Amino acid sequence: MSASVASRQPYSTVWLPFPLDELAPAPSGHLRCDVAVVGGGLSGLSTALHLKLAAPQLDVLLLEAGRIGYGASGLNSGQCAPRIGPAIENQVRSLGEEFARAAYDYSLGAVEFAARFAKDLAIDCELRCAGQWQVALRDADALKLERRAAVYRSLGLDVPLLGADAVHASLPDAYRIRNALVFPAWLLNPGRLCVGMKRAALAQGVRIFEHARVERLERDIGTLHVGSSSIRASRIVLAVDGAIGGLIAFRRTVLPVTAFAAVTRALSCAERSAIGWTQGQGLYDARPMFNFLRPMADGRLLIGGDYRYARDTQAGVAQKPQDASHLLAQLSLFFPSVRSITADVVWHGLLGCTLNEWPIVAPLDRDGRHWHIGAWNGHGVALALRAGHDLAYAMTGQTALPGIPWHCPRAANLPHNLIAMLVPLYLEWLRHSSRMTI
Template sequence: MASVAPFHERRVDAPSTVWLPFPLDEAAPAPAGDITCEVVIVGGGLTGLSTALHLKMVEPRLDVVLLEAGRIGYGASGLNSGQCAPRIGPAIERQVRSLGPDFAHAAYAYSLDAVELTASLVNTCAIDCDMHAAGQWQVALRDVDAVALERRAAIYRALGFDVPLLGADAIRASLPDSRRICNAIAFPARLLNPGRLCIGLKRAALERGVRIFENTRVSRFARDTGTLHVRAGSINASRVVFAVDGGIGGIGGLGGFRRAVLPVAAFAAVTRPLSAVERDVIGWRQGQGLYDARPMFNFLRPLADGRLLIGGGYRYARDEKVDLDLHARSAPDLPGQLPLFFPSLRPITADAVWHGLLGCTLNEWPIVKALDAGRRFWHVGAWNGHGVALAVAAGRDLAHAMAGHTAIPSVPWACPRATGLPRAVVRTVLPLYLGWLRHSSQITI
């Protein structure tokens, strides 16, 4: 689901987050001078870590360097909702309508495989990230959304996938206090601690010989030579992978990404621990994640300590930054959404709130492509909120293709490309569009 990074955790020496309340490892030191390597990966999120790890799995002698601007586990990949679920791109009905049923089938099948790959990698690398199968429900709170979910479930069935439609009785059996939820469709999914997943992948990559440098921000990229410039010097590599969205427009030589990957702020909050009475009233024994059919309030899930996580309320982030006023207005409002799902939780308060950036595209498909004819330089990202499993799978596929072991699969590498817009247009149109979505998503209690 939506990736978020913290507002109040900007220090890189000793960060603390909802998912990682205390550091689990030491920061890898920044480089002390110039470096030469065969492959350099910019970005220590799930995509970058998976690419680096799988490169060493298939080519152990390959010299791989990974650069992370902050601390691994404390950026967007480590601060999402922790719902490792299938789906990629726009809604399945739009895929069928615009690209045909075969492509839509391939896209969803790829995302299902990505979830299983992530679970397998967690087991193979012995990563302690609290992963468990719990499922994910996309729920409708309005009649118009309930009709849309009925149609959506029918399309999945027609494509041959088991994505059942749950009626009100089935929902009440699991969530007794959910009388506002009209219906839901149930996806197979796993829940996990995304921060611990990132730290576990970092450990596995280090054990296989990946050279990792944290607190190392790239300031400029020379495409003619493949040289990356950092504070301590330069990184010279035969091949470069940009596995990053936030801040990519600030890298000299890559400003064009600002036209295609749009910085959108996502907000999240964690409630105070629920009392035993509150937990009994709402039920939620299966612990499944909930994914709202409305566009602006997207995800909820219970945590092991009795708190609830809710996120959404997206806003355009000018210049890839979220100012203090926007944070103060947006994040604390999220707990106010909970009574729409569970009326008994009306007085609930937030224990912690945070925000960060999603890499989004106008057509909702990710951008995963070579930047040159020789396939020396790659950009992988813009998962539009579906990134936990897909980022891991894309890293594997890119690594295998770079090593010459397998061809790049059609999905998501051949997905339709989002049209870039001039920055001035984005500044004007996108805030208006997101504001319209917020207005159209409102429900009067």
């Protein structure tokens, strides 16, 4: 994602206001390796690190187009929560109860894996157990959450539903919230998590190159071209999301979507007291065009959402001032006492989404020389870490990829021109259906 700070400060973000480590050099000349990982976000870092942990003799190389910690993985909301794929009721309807239960259990295990992983590596990423609430601000969404809670209960999953009184006891200013589903979650600083994983990977012997944008991939000979350099790899992992369409013909499966986020100025003691929010849990909106909110350690609030189809990497630049206003208006829906609050930072960035809402961890050929891991559809912090572990151990022949959730139906493969026409209309319809009078 791109921070809204001035271009003369390309490495200053809300999570990493200044770099914490040295920039790795760009590749030079012609290199060879056993495995090349394209993408230095959470998926790529986890895959590369776990490849070395599973098979230390492997020569693993990681290529990051920008600087690690300043891409999409380092600029998300930092909510490490369960859930994967479509809404649980849709999974039950289309794939059955056993699949839906196993998929949620996998995501729940991924949350605990992520927290344990950060602790074991002693990464200072401001990790704290806070939980996440999916909240309804409209009667129709409150009914939807009631039905969803019933589905979780029928599957034997512990996802309690709080009524309005219980919600307001914790969030006294949020009187519009009708009810809330409660998920176990950890909140963290995703930029610091990425930098900590980079350090751990380097310590294990992963060769990392930054400012190394892959311009071309010759799959038949396993060669990646980065500027005037080339990397010949026995196996290649594409751990990229929004930018994957620029590598090979993925744009019919993975949709690049622009998401917007803003961080407010620091709240005063009086404002924090009026809001409450003493548990500091993350909030996730039940409306179709969702928004997420969370308090930050320095007293500011983060809010994000307002997705738009990204026709190119500059798709969100012109929209930032408008969407900053939209996001702050959404914040006042939750907490009326901060109606006049202003934003310190606004940014936008690319996510990878699929039409069927399932992420992708799969080989791109029969012999497993090329893999794709990504398209998290907004739920990637825990899943990316756990999936990178699972893929690494599968690639080294030590375990098989879990049957669930990765062996799920593949996303529809539609012509790019059709996607470019229909997806913006669909997102605009979601935006319209989510509007509320302030």
